[in-house]
Amino acid sequence: xxxxxxxxxxxxxxxxxxxxxxxxxxxxxxxxxxxxxxxxxxxxxxxxxxxxxxxxxxxxxxxxxxxxxxxxxxxxxxxxxxxxxxxxxxxxxxxxxxxxxxxxxxxxxxxxxxxxxxxxxxxxxxxxxxxxxxxxxxxxxxxxxxxxxxxxxxxxxxxxxxxxxxxxxxxxxxxxxxxxxxxxxxxxxxxxxxxxxxxxxxxxxxxxxxxxxxxxxxxxxxxxxxxxxxxxxxxxxxxxxxxxxxxxxxxxxxxxxxxxxxxxxxxxxxxxxxx
Amino acid sequence: xxxxxxxxxxxxxxxxxxxxxxxxxxxxxxxxxxxxxxxxxxxxxxxxxxxxxxxxxxxxxxxxxxxxxxxxxxxxxxxxxxxxxxxxxxxxxxxxxxxxxxxxxxxxxxxxxxxxxxxxxxxxxxxxxxxxxxxxxxxxxxxxxxxxxxxxxxxxxxxxxxxxxxxxxxxxxxxxxxxxxxxxxxxxxxxxxxxxxxxxxxxxxxxxxxxxxxxxxxxxxxxxxxxxxxxxxxxxxxxxxxxxxxxxxxxxxxxxxxxxxxxxxxxxxxxxxxxxxxxxxxxxxxxxxxxxxxxxxxxxxxxxxxxxxxxxx
Numbered sequence: 001x002x003x004x005x006x007x008x009x010x011x012x013x014x015x016x017x018x019x020x021x022x023x024x025x026x027x028x029x030x031x032x033x034x035x036x037x038x039x040x041x042x043x044x045x046x047x048x049x050x051x052x053x054x055x056x057x058x059x060x061x062x063x064x065x066x067x068x069x070x071x072x073x074x075x076x077x078x079x080x081x082x083x084x085x086x087x088x089x090x091x092x093x094x095x096x097x098x099x100x101x102x103x104x105x106x107x108x109x110x111x112x113x114x115x116x117x118x119x120x121x122x123x124x125x126x127x128x129x130x131x132x133x134x135x136x137x138x139x140x141x142x143x144x145x146x147x148x149x150x151x152x153x154x155x156x157x158x159x160x161x162x163x164x165x166x167x168x169x170x171x172x173x174x175x176x177x178x179x180x181x182x183x184x185x186x187x188x189x190x191x192x193x194x195x196x197x198x199x200x201x202x203x204x205x206x207x208x209x210x211x212x213x214x215x216x217x218x219x220x221x222x223x224x225x226x227x228x229x230x231x232x233x234x235x236x237x238x239x240x241x242x243x244x245x246x247x248x249x250x251x252x253x254x255x256x257x258x259x260x261x262x263x264x265x266x267x268x269x270x271x272x273x274x275x
Numbered sequence: 276x277x278x279x280x281x282x283x284x285x286x287x288x289x290x291x292x293x294x295x296x297x298x299x300x301x302x303x304x305x306x307x308x309x310x311x312x313x314x315x316x317x318x319x320x321x322x323x324x325x326x327x328x329x330x331x332x333x334x335x336x337x338x339x340x341x342x343x344x345x346x347x348x349x350x351x352x353x354x355x356x357x358x359x360x361x362x363x364x365x366x367x368x369x370x371x372x373x374x375x376x377x378x379x380x381x382x383x384x385x386x387x388x389x390x391x392x393x394x395x396x397x398x399x400x401x402x403x404x405x406x407x408x409x410x411x412x413x414x415x416x417x418x419x420x421x422x423x424x425x426x427x428x429x430x431x432x433x434x435x436x437x438x439x440x441x442x443x444x445x446x447x448x449x450x451x452x453x454x455x456x457x458x459x460x461x462x463x464x465x466x467x468x469x470x471x472x473x474x475x476x477x478x479x480x481x482x483x484x485x486x487x488x489x490x491x492x493x494x495x496x497x498x499x500x501x502x503x504x505x506x507x508x509x510x511x512x513x514x515x516x517x518x519x520x521x522x523x524x525x526x527x528x529x530x531x532x533x534x535x536x537x538x539x540x541x542x543x544x545x546x547x548x549x550x551x552x553x554x555x556x557x558x559x560x561x562x563x564x565x566x567x568x569x570x571x572x573x574x575x576x577x578x579x580x581x582x583x584x585x586x587x588x
Contacts, residue, residue, distance in 0.1 A: 121326025147322025
């Protein structure tokens with residue numbers, strides 16, 4: 001009785017669409033509209049362009065250094081995701097299966113990293129990278145994302161593995177599988193749901209991160225998409241057409257990824273938190 | 276590594292009873308290789324533990340970030356940092372921004388979740404739309420709202436259109452509104468996330484309970500207050516913790532829109548650490564501020580968990 005579609009539900013539905021149009025439709029319309037406007041056309045961002053200015057996209061693409069930013073962003077995100085999945089999954093295996101005191105202590109040691117906010121060690125870490133001569137390269141990004149990603153992702157894997165029955169591993173062992181083999185061909189495939197969550201969260205997180213590239217790549221030859229977008233404001237101080245065209249170029253891949261996998265992605269974000 | 280992944284063909288399968296005590300593996304435990312832990316441990320220690328410990332030590336020394344020599348100076352750095360005219364106002368801004376973002380985002384996220392947990396037909400499409408800004412980089416969000424908030428920007432044009440000229444502001448320049456404008460932008464980006472956590476929580480609420488309350492004559496507010504809210508307590512706690520810890524650390528959106536200006540009216544501990552500590556090379560100031568921020572996040576989070584535990588009992 002409470003779950004029927006009544007006129008009240010209809011009102012609610014209309015109201016929700018109104019909210020969506022107001023808060024998301026208008027910014028989206030402006031984003032596309034301004035990106036298609038020639039930079040010499042003054043006036044309101046709401047007015048349709050008199051001439052469609054596709055050149056905004058080529059300006060953003062070429063002058064904004066986006067090809068390089070794209071390559072770097074994709075390379076870094078994919079490498080980090082692979083490394084985080086491999087290292088966190090491997091670490092979670094002994095943490096969940098060995099019950100000795102050192103194992104519990106190691107788990108607590110990792111979990112402490114979730115509680116301490118990430119910004120605390122920022123400056124000592126920067127100085128470490130500076131002294132190692134890694135500023136202006138992508139190495140600090142890879143190292144920081146992988147090391148920083150350990151606590152949370154190990155937690156996710158460990159919680160999952162603790163609930164996973166050991167019969168599969170024992171069967172594999174009895175059949176003569178070596179520990180490495182047991183892990184990679186039996187345990188790792190069984191962890192697929194968590195791996196999916198971690199891939200989604202890491203991929204989107206690293207691709208979108210702004211602060212780490214700002215610290216380590218700022219002023220260097222390398223750039224990532226968020227950093228390249230930031231540099232737009234100094235290059236084209238008021239050329240909103242090129243800025244918005246650049247935003248669209250950077251947003252399209254992540255939006256396509258999101259829309260095609262939306263159920264999994266939303267579940268990934270929600271599920272990643274239950275841990 | 277090569278040793279362990281030896282050719283499986285060479286391994287003779289044995290039944291459980293026949294297993295002889297393996298020469299070097301004394302216990303079943305050894306079947307799980309302990310060294311799997313090592314790569315993660317090394318990466319985590321270098322990137323997180325060592326710098327965090329260094330930061331906590333350096334905050335109490337006169338270390339300048341360049342040499343290896345330093346002496347312990349107690350709380351001098353903290354006193355000095357807060358003698359800077361901007362540190363205190365940045366601390367206040369951080370707190371105001373966090374409170375605003377947390378309160379508004381919890382309310383908006385909850386209302387959206389409740390609205391989408393009904394029989395609304397397009398609930399899936401709407402959920403996808405409301406969540407979309409979460410997957411965008413905050414740099415893009417910052418730019419979009421910088422454009423909306425500009426003195427002659429879209430927001431003021433809309434206000435003009437409805438004859439609300441008196442409400443027009445220089446949204447990012449006027450110190451009376453700019454912090455709230457940034458708070459709104461942050462809520463706009465993350466409310467979908469809060470909504471999704473609440474929706475997951477609402478899925479755990481048994482509809483029979485709500486129906487029973489409905490039959491007993493409970494109105495929507497009573498049903499929410501006495502049936503849904505207690506069952507939603509874990510989701511509320513998770514969201515509150517995430518909003519607060521996220522809110523205290525907001526950096527990107529401020530950096531793109533105002534860089535903490537004008538005249539530090541929108542600067543927070545996070546932006547001040549970067550602009551006045553990091554960029555100017557005053558590492559000791561930066562480290563001190565990041566320790567203050569960490570202490571703040573930890574204390575607030577612990578208090579939140581305590582409060583929640585007490586209420587649940």
